[in-house]
Amino acid sequence: MSINNISLPHPVLGVNDDVFPLLGDDSIVIPQPVMTASHLLFDIKLSQNNRAISEMIRDGKAEYVCELACTDTFLRRCYKSSTPHFHIAIGKTEVRGRINFNCYVAAKYPIQGYSNPDFNDDYFGFTFDLEQGDYLAIFPPAYYNTNIKYDKLYAAGSFMQIVEADEGVKTTKFNLNEDKILIELPHDMFVKYNQVGNGFPNIIHSSIVHNALVYALCNLGEYQDKGKLWADCLIQRFQTEPERKDYDLSDMEDIFSAADQLLRDPYRRLLDALEKISESTNSDQDY
Numbered sequence: 001m002s003i004n005n006i007s008l009p010h011p012v013l014g015v016n017d018d019v020f021p022l023l024g025d026d027s028i029v030i031p032q033p034v035m036t037a038s039h040l041l042f043d044i045k046l047s048q049n050n051r052a053i054s055e056m057i058r059d060g061k062a063e064y065v066c067e068l069a070c071t072d073t074f075l076r077r078c079y080k081s082s083t084p085h086f087h088i089a090i091g092k093t094e095v096r097g098r099i100n101f102n103c104y105v106a107a108k109y110p111i112q113g114y115s116n117p118d119f120n121d122d123y124f125g126f127t128f129d130l131e132q133g134d135y136l137a138i139f140p141p142a143y144y145n146t147n148i149k150y151d152k153l154y155a156a157g158s159f160m161q162i163v164e165a166d167e168g169v170k171t172t173k174f175n176l177n178e179d180k181i182l183i184e185l186p187h188d189m190f191v192k193y194n195q196v197g198n199g200f201p202n203i204i205h206s207s208i209v210h211n212a213l214v215y216a217l218c219n220l221g222e223y224q225d226k227g228k229l230w231a232d233c234l235i236q237r238f239q240t241e242p243e244r245k246d247y248d249l250s251d252m253e254d255i256f257s258a259a260d261q262l263l264r265d266p267y268r269r270l271l272d273a274l275e276k277i278s279e280s281t282n283s284d285q286d287y
Contacts, residue, residue, distance in 0.1 A: 008135065009128070010114065010128035010134070011116070011119050011120060011123050011128075012135045012138055013048060013050050013053060013105070013136065013137035013138070014027075014048075014104075014137050014138040014139055015138055017120055018120050019050060019053075019116060019120065020050070020118045020120070021049050021050065021118070023048060023137075023139065023140070024047070026047060027046065027047050027048060027140065028044070028045070028047075028101075028103055028139045028140055029044070029045045029046075029047075030042060030043075030044050030045075030101065030144065033144065038093075039089045039091055039092060040089070040090045040095070040144075040146070041087070042086070042087070042088040042089075042090070042144070043085070043086075044085070044086040044087075044101065044103070045084060045085055046064060046084035046085075046086075046103055046139055047084060050116070050118055050137070051117075051118070052116040052117060052118065053105055053136050056107075056111075056136065057082060060082075061107065061108055061109060061111060062105050062106060062107050062108055062136050063080050063081065063082055063105070063106060063108050064080070064081045064082070064083065064086075064103065064104075064105055065078065065079070065080050065103065065104055065105070066078070066079045066080075066081075066086045066088070066102070066103045067101070067102045067103070068088070068090070068099055068100065068101050069099070069100045069102075070094070070095040070096065070097065070098070070099045070100075071097070071098070071100075071227065072095070072097040073094060073095055075090075075094050075095060086103075095146055096146060096147075097145060097147055097227060097229075098143050098144070098146075098227040098232065099143060099144045099146065100142075100143045101141065102138075102139075103138075103139040103142075104135050104136075104137055104138045105135070105136040105137035106135055106136065107130045107131070107133060107134045107136060108132065109132055110129070110130060110131055110132055111129070111130040111134075112129050113127040113128075113129065114127060114128045114129070114130050115127045143232070145229060145233075145236075147179070147229050147232075148229065148233055148236060156209055156213070158233060159180055159181060159229060159230040159233040159234065160180055160181040160182075160183065160209065160212060160213070160230065161180045161181070161182055161183070162182075162183045162185060162190075162193060162197070162204075162208070163182050163183070163184055163185070163190075164184070164185060164187060164190040165184035165185055165186050165190070166184075167187070169184065169186050169187075170186055171186065172184065172185055172186065174211075174212045174216070176215075176216060176228070176230070177228075178228070179228055179229035179230065180229060180230050181212055181213070181230045183208055183209070183212045202266065202269040202270050202273040203270055203273065205266040205269065206263075206266035206267050206269065206270035209266070210259055210260075210263055210266050213259045213263065214255055214256060214259045216230065216231075216234070217234070217249055217255045217258060217259060218249075218252075218255060220234060220249055221249070221250075234262075237262070238258075243261065244258060244261065
């Protein structure tokens, strides 16, 4: 659910700037789940600082709600709470792929003449009649992808793969429409890659892989809500690794810098590898 693309008949905290104070970047926090033999245990924390909404929750007129959905298994559940904390256990066999979490504050009962001192000035003097279940606040959507192998998240191979292109294809293509970023090589190039590619990883990383990663980062915004494994892997790293949180992926300079960091400075590794090859070649010529 994109909160900036919905239209509601009354002002809602978290939709544009309808209600203040605006939700912060930490308004929804979902740490990595605790894993048992049979379950994923999620600890979800919400935060908002609107006094009127908080009072309605304390008075029992509204409540926090968390809905989860797994499209791959068609699992849907709804949890309600009088506090901004949710402890949710999901069986591992119940989910596969991306689990989407949508959290909000909703009216428990019809509310007549709802007004809020912190409405945007556009709503000054207006009151609204709310039905049971109407939103008072909507938190940013969050997700967890069960297919991400977090112990292998730093390896490019966890979200990228070099494959052979369809018959007749003559040029290399970067395919972002699958779970992994597919670098599709024409048949003759793929044959050569299988012959020599594994022996020169630094060269492959600084050329084909680096180009594919830059292309993926340029298009990441388009794929962030599509549940693709490669996109979720990259988003996870940008959200959780302090050295990447300040990157602006609408800026090409930041995109190239991010790609260099994600691949651990591939150009330096390339030159180091070529230096070793050169030294080896010169050493052989001395005999």
